[in-house]
Amino acid sequence: MNQTTTRISPEEIDRQRGFCAQIKAVNAALPTPPLALVDTYGCQQNEADSERLRGYLSEMGYAFTQSEAEADVIVLNTCAIREHAEQRVFGNLGALVHTKRRKPDQIVCVCGCMAQEKHVADKIRQSFRHVDLVFGTHALWRFPELLWRILSRRGRVFDIPDEAGSIAEGIPVRREGKVKAWVSIMYGCNNFCSYCIVPYVRGRERSRRPEDILAEVRQLAAEGYRDITLLGQNVNSYGRDLGLPGVDFAWLLEQVDAVPGDFLIRFMTSHPKDASERLFDVMARCEKVAPHLHLPFQAGNDRVLQAMNRRYTREHYLGLVRALRQRIPDIVLTSDVIVGFPGETTEEFEDTLKVLEEVRFDALFTFIYSPREGTPAARMPDPMSKEEKAANFQRLVDLQNAISAEKQAAYVGRTLRCLVDVLSDDPRHDLNARTPGGRLVHFSGDKALLGQFVDLKITGSSTWALFGELAREE
Ligand code: SAH
Ligand code: SF4
Ligand code: F3S
Numbered sequence: 108m109n110q111t112t113t114r115i116s117p118e119e120i121d122r123q124r125g126f127c128a129q130i131k132a133v134n135a136a137l138p139t140p141p142l143a144l145v146d147t148y149g150c151q152q153n154e155a156d157s158e159r160l161r162g163y164l165s166e167m168g169y170a171f172t173q174s175e176a177e178a179d180v181i182v183l184n185t186c187a188i189r190e191h192a193e194q195r196v197f198g199n200l201g202a203l204v205h206t207k208r209r210k211p212d213q214i215v216c217v218c219g220c221m222a223q224e225k226h227v228a229d230k231i232r233q234s235f236r237h238v239d240l241v242f243g244t245h246a247l248w249r250f251p252e253l254l255w256r257i258l259s260r261r262g263r264v265f266d267i268p269d270e271a272g273s274i275a276e277g278i279p280v281r282r283e284g285k286v287k288a289w290v291s292i293m294y295g296c297n298n299f300c301s302y303c304i305v306p307y308v309r310g311r312e313r314s315r316r317p318e319d320i321l322a323e324v325r326q327l328a329a330e331g332y333r334d335i336t337l338l339g340q341n342v343n344s345y346g347r348d349l350g351l352p353g354v355d356f357a358w359l360l361e362q363v364d365a366v367p368g369d370f371l372i373r374f375m376t377s378h379p380k381d382a383s384e385r386l387f388d389v390m391a392r393c394e395k396v397a398p399h400l401h402l403p404f405q406a407g408n409d410r411v412l413q414a415m416n417r418r419y420t421r422e423h424y425l426g427l428v429r430a431l432r433q434r435i436p437d438i439v440l441t442s443d444v445i446v447g448f449p450g451e452t453t454e455e456f457e458d459t460l461k462v463l464e465e466v467r468f469d470a471l472f473t474f475i476y477s478p479r480e481g482t483p484a485a486r487m488p489d490p491m492s493k494e495e496k497a498a499n500f501q502r503l504v505d506l507q508n509a510i511s512a513e514k515q516a517a518y519v520g521r522t523l524r525c526l527v528d529v530l531s532d533d534p535r536h537d538l539n540a541r542t543p544g545g546r547l548v549h550f551s552g553d554k555a556l557l558g559q560f561v562d563l564k565i566t567g568s569s570t571w572a573l574f575g576e577l578a579r580e581e
Contacts, residue, residue, distance in 0.1 A: 112313040112348060113273035115248050120277040126251035127166040130258060134168035143169035144178040148196055149186030151338050151375065152309075153219055155289040156247055157184045160218070162279030163250050175206050180214045180254070185221035187304045189477035193221055200235055207237045214257055216240040218247060223308040226480060228267050243267040244309055248275035271295075272310025276319050286528050286558045288332045292320050292359065293339035298378065300405075301416045302448060302476060302484040305340055312341070314349050321362055328368030333526050333558055334541070337363065337374040343381035357389040364393035369560070371397045371526065373545065379404060380418045384430050391434040398435050399545045402427065403443035403472075407458035411451050414487070421462065428466050439469045439544030446503055447476040447496035449487035456499045463506055469514050469546065470571075471507045475500050508570050515568035518546070522578045525563045527556045540575070548573040 134141055143164045147157040160182055161171065172178050183200060186192040200217065207213045215238045221227045223243035231238050239257050242250065246266040256264050272295050282288055295310040296303075320337075327335055337359075339345060345356040356374075363372055372395045377386075379402055390396050402424075406412050409420050431438055444459060463471070475496055478485040525540035525548055536549040538556060540563060548563055549572055563575035 112311075113270075115273050115275035117277055120248065120275060123163075123249055123251045124166060124279075126255045127163060130251065130255055131166065131168035133258065140168055140170040141179040142172040142174075142177050143180040143182070144172055144175060145182045145184060146199070147184045148192055149184065149188065149219060151289055151336065152291065152294075152340070153184055153186055155291050155338060156219065156244070157182075158280050158282050158289070159247065159278045160184065160250060161281035165281045166279050167251065167254070175203065176209070178213065179210075180216065181206075182216040182218060185217060185219035187220040187224055187227070187308055187479070189474065189479075191477065193227070196221055200231075200238065204237050214239045214254070216242070216254070218242045218244070218250075220244060220304070220308040223267060224304070224480075225267065228265060232263075232265065239263055241265045241267065245270050245272050248273070248278060270310065272313060274313055274315055276315070284529070285331060286526070287334040287336070288327045289336050289338050290320060290323050290327070291315065291338045292342060292356075293345050296340035297344070298341060298380075298418075299416060299483075301414065301487075302445065302479065302482055304479040304482060307481055309340065312344060312348060314346050316349070317346075317351075317354060317359060317362065320359065321366065324363050324366050328366050328370055331558065333370050333560070334528060335363070335370055335372055337372065339374075340376060341378040341381060342374050343377050343383070343386065357383065357386045360386070360389050360393060360396060364395045371395055371543065373397045373399060375401045377402050379424050379427055382427055387431045387434050390431075397545060398437055398543050399439040399441070400431060401441045401443075404462060405443060405445050406448060406451065406455075407460070407462035408451070408455035411448055411455050411458075414450065415445075415448060415484070421458065424462070425465060437544070439542075439546065440466065441470045441472070441545075442466075442468050443472045443474065444503065445474050445476050446500045447491060449476070449478075449484055449489035451476075451491070453491075453495065453499060456503075460503065460506055463503070463510065467510050467514065468507070469544070470511055471503075473500065473503055473507065512568070512570045515546070515570065515573060518542070518565040518573050519568055520565065522562050522564045523548075524560050525575070526560050527552075527558060530554060530557060536574075542573070546573055547571065548575045550575045550577065552577050 145157045145160050147154050185196045222241050245268045293314040295312045296306045297312040299306050343356050346354040404424050523542050525542050527538050527540045529539045531539045537551045540548045562578040564578040565573050565575045567574035
């Protein structure tokens with residue numbers, strides 16, 4: 108057990124905010140506030156990091172833009188989970204050469220999970236000369252100092268610390284909207300699933316102190332946030348590194364539930380090897396905890412699961428689902444699946460289809476295996492052709508789409524208390540809401556309903572969305 112997580116001292120964060128103040132003084136001399144753009148490519152954890160980068164930038168006196176041409180500072184917060192994610196970053200990064208040519212003072216920064224990979228940092232150093240600053244996930248807390256170095260000296264800065272990771276409290280956060288909020292409860296991952304890059308780019312598992320998490324949740328509840336998602340790569344192992352008796356994820360969930368306020372609690376992601384019946388009991392008991400569980404199973408065949416180093420069997424997974432449904436019959440269940448893991452045969456893949464049929468997930472996130480440099484799976488023999496993998500992938504998607512459509516159709520006629528969480532950008536409906544289990548509902552109504560819980564009668568459905576109308580009181 109690692110109880111020696113580095114905690115960045117409050118003095119050090121104050122020092123960083125000192126750099127923010129210095130940059131702000133420079134920016135204040137300009138006729139209008141300079142503009143910043145933070146572009147996020149990854150998961151919710153990445154999104155939460157972007158909110159911290161924006162918090163720092165805001166303290167530095169930057170305003171925000173969506174336009175790459177206008178931005179004085181561009182930060183690409185990258186994701187390394189699959190090749191496709193990396194290609195998107197390189198594509199967009201390449202295009203910034205032209206943007207910067209027209210605006211030579213523009214500062215281009217790359218951070219996040221790709222930046223933490225040495226081979227990526229080397230490639231940027233050599234082939235993307237217009238990039239000024241590259242910093243890994245472990246250096247995020249010192250972004251103000253790094254940016255100050257660029258502004259005061261102009262030269263390139265690379266900061267990719269090779270370490271297990273730290274915890275920094277007190278970084279300012281600039282959240283998107285006033286309804287939904289992410290709260291990281293832990294960072295890193297110790298699981299080393301054989302296909303996955305995350306443990307290499309996010310460091311070891313480390314938990315925030317419960318009092319820091321609860322203070323953040325209390326503040327969000329007081330500010331009127333309605334939907335709070337607790338984040339971690341494997342929230343079920345929360346607290347193991349803290350060495351505090353009785354402190355685990357189920358305990359934390361109860362503490363968060365006890366915070367006064369009208370809000371929903373969601374969390375992701377859960378790992379089946381650590382999900383416990385005790386957790387399900389707490390979910391069932393806690394009123395604010397949303398009836399939704401995202402429980403990635405990845406593959407339905409035990410040999411493949413073992414090769415993936417997932418450390419559970421298909422039977423164990425199915426047992427968890429049964430135990431959960433016993434306690435919360437209307438639980439919304441979602442999952443992740445990988446198709447085409449090295450050596451997976453089509454017969455083994457069919458065990459994944461069987462799990463779909465047996466569990467009938469509400470929705471599924473499906474991925475074709477993508478080799479990640481440095482992971483064990485990338486060195487495993489992978490004889491199946493791309494075409495065969497694509498054909499299996501299509502079978503998976505078709506089956507799930509049929510199941511999703513049926514499950515969605517079963518909502519029609521029901522009236523549910525939904526949270527209006529965003530204004531819709533689709534002209535056919537004004538607002539989007541979420542059912543307690545997190546399913547998307549489109550409906551029309553007064554935009555002032557944003558951020559409120561409303562009773563919606565579900566009138567229609569598709570594979571991905573529900574359609575509803577405000578329920579009239581009888
Ligand atoms: N910590 C989370 C997952 C984070 S990554 C968990 O364990 O559940 C999100 C999803 O991306 C994973 O669940 C997996 O399905 C997929 N994924 C991860 N690495 C991948 C790879 N190399 N190729 C394809 N999909 C991958
Ligand atoms: Fe990756 Fe596995 Fe960790 Fe999830 S639990 S982040 S899939 S190594
Ligand atoms: Fe991507 Fe990093 Fe998240 S690799 S999925 S942004 S933890």
